[in-house]
Amino acid sequence: MVSRPHGGRLVDRVAKDKARDRLVREVMEMPRIGVDSIMASDIANIAHGVYSPLEGFLTREDYLNVLAEGRLSDDVPWTIPIILDVAKEEIAGLREGDEVGLWVSGQPIAVLDIEEIYGWSRDEFAQQVFGTRDAGHPGVRLIAKRKDVLLGGKVLLLNDLPEPFTDVRLWPRETRVLFREKGWRTIAAFQTRNVPHLGHEYVQKAALTFVDGLFVNPLVGWKKVGDYRDEVIVAAYRVLIEHYYPRDSVVLSVLRTRMWYAGPREAIHHAIMRKNFGATHFIVGRDHAGVGDYYGPYDAWKIFEEYPDLGITPLFIREAFYCKKCGGMVNEKICPHSPENWIRISGTKIREAIRQGQRPPDTMMRPEVADVILRHPNPFIEVEELG
The missing domain is CATH 3.10.400.10 (Sulfate adenylyltransferase)
Structure with missing residues (x-):
């Protein structure tokens, strides 16, 4: 429940x-x-x-x-x-x-x-x-x-803040009612500060295999220079869900807060917030909430061992990549082929392609998602602001 x-x-x-x-x-x-x-x-x-x-x-x-x-x-x-x-x-x-x-x-x-x-x-x-x-x-x-x-x-x-994403902005009381109306007893929440690529889609759908519904909860608010703008993230997720997810299997709602880039500690913080929205499971990515090389790639997995009383189940799903022999998205646990057959998804390469006005390869990003990003005149944050 x-x-x-x-x-x-x-x-x-x-x-x-x-x-x-x-x-x-x-x-x-x-x-x-x-x-x-x-x-x-x-x-x-x-x-x-x-x-x-x-x-x-x-x-x-x-x-x-x-x-x-x-x-x-x-x-x-x-x-x-x-x-x-x-x-x-x-x-x-x-x-x-x-x-x-x-x-x-x-x-x-x-x-x-x-x-x-x-x-x-x-x-x-x-x-x-x-x-x-x-x-x-x-x-x-x-x-x-x-x-x-x-x-x-x-x-x-006294007064709520102006909200540019009114149709995808739900508070915990609202999501809890919505999940119950949908008959979802188990809900996997996904935190993101990025536009979706095929690796994100793989992880989300892997989680959806085991639960009743998926709660995609992109963070909109303060982020560092080089991150995607809020409106780009929301538009990209809208088109991905429209074209590639089963109807009524996903709820999209933004979370207005800052990114801390605090790695393991922030992974727990992200899980707590999604628990309050009603999620029963939380997807923890590789280098979750990390930046640069300040944290190990799986430090955010290990910290959950310190919180057996957290009250939300972490889902540790391995990083996905495209295997040319498998002909699709896989991870190291399920792919038997050697690394020369793998095309790893690189956020840096995706950004470079977008900055040059080009679609990233179809092995990294859905073309509909790429087109939404490319239509924006300036999809990246250029100046670091305090608030």
Whole structure:
């Protein structure tokens, strides 16, 4: 059956009806803290239960426990600290117990009940979460730009963010209802920050063989330079599902959050979020959430051994490639032929072909998917932004 929410309860911190009307008026008189689009997405994910059991930004005890143990202070698995950073001058005069309005792009988004104000070490965060302090790591660069003080406390969402992908944007309460309506008892979730190639399709369909339905949940939000733009990823998945997947076997919905590129720790984080959407299984790829050579290709598989209480079943499916003798996509476990017959899928080669205005080989990517990408005037992120 659909999985239980992480921590046992699906969080709902969305202000409703009269309470919302009152807070919308009161927030105009509260002290204001501006947040960027990355933080605004975290607020929405807290409020709508994507980050269950979190009801707000981590207080000090939970923050330190997540860094040191990969768990909240009550021992619930949690590997990426969800924090709200502010500059000292932004909180001058504020005390623990105060309420503040959180604003993005000139509009109030939420109210924060400040439970704790505390300092943090960006170097410690980087070392514990990413396993490195090297500024060549995109997650380390992102954290280095964050501010000096952290605020912990519960949030109450007043307004949802504008959503460009309204027809493929579902919250956990909605996916759980949808999965039940479809009669799916087992659901495999797939995390991606890329457009789909044949290797992704192979992995997804291999998982679909063993479960009732597939939940394709591409990440839209902050990513590094060279990654695909959100609208390109969504368009590519739309056409792939339309042409190559059985009707009613797949649900496509975007997840608005940042990429951390934290390798093993982020694999657990990705699994927890999909558990909250109702998935019972989670596909863990080779070098999941990795970047460069900071992590071993199967480190993200090994970390799941530390979390037998995670409550979602990892699916470890080997990397796929095209075998000329087999005449299709296979992996090393099922292909008897020698490597000279293999055509490995290279994301770098796919990007090079696209940058030159050419279709990647049909042994790497579906032509319909390639054509969707090629129609976009600039499919890649060119400038690294904070939020």
